[in-house]
Amino acid sequence: MSWVDITGWVIVVILFVVGMAGAVYPILPGALAIYAAFFVYGFMISFEPFGWVFWTLQTLIVAVLFLADYAVSAWGVKRFGGSKASIWGSTIGIIVGPFVIPGFGLIVGPFVGAVIGELLAKSSMENSIKVGFGSLIGLFTSVVVKVVLQLVMIAIFIVWLLIG
Known part of the structure; x- marks a missing residue:
């Protein structure tokens, strides 16, 4: 194995790790990092194993990931x-939350964002809090879907x- 092959594999593994972290931390480019790893492998080692079926499957999974998210x-x-x-x-909260409250912002952000959004829409506090919990259920479900599909990739x- 040459130094180019070793470097290629190191970059592929790093991109896989970044991709899986991106399933949980939305600022990281989850599926795109994993997709990029395939190109790194191809450019640094070989594109030979990958035909149109491979690229079609992977591209479809990435598209499903973006839509499902x-x-x-x-x-x-x-x-x-x-x-x-x-x-x-909730969407704004998931992006801003981790920066405002490191560590807990990923959970607090979407909840608070959904509650504030619902209050701005003239909903009651009780309903707004219920919607905030709904945003957390959606977030956790989304993370599970992303982890599974990225592992499939x-x-x-x-x-x-x-x-x-």
Whole structure:
């Protein structure tokens, strides 16, 4: 194994780790980091194992991940009676929360954002808090979906290398 191969594998593994961390921490480019790892492998080691079926499967999974991420989070808010304002608030909270409250902001941010959004939409405090909890359920469900699909992406990559 050459130094280029070793460097390629190190970068691939780092991108996989960043990708999996991105499933939980939304600022990191989760699925895109994993997708980029395939290109790093191809450029530094070989594109030979990957044909159109591999790229089609991986691209479809990335597309599903992007759609599911938003849809599942919005579902949690909507399921608990939230408005568009609470969906926006939850989305802003998930982005800003980790910076305002390091460590806990990932959970507190979407909750507070959804509550504020719902209060701005003239909802009662009780309903706003219920919608805030819905945003957390959506967030946790979204994280589970992302982790599973990103692990599937990595598994397909490994299987393709073993059979290719």
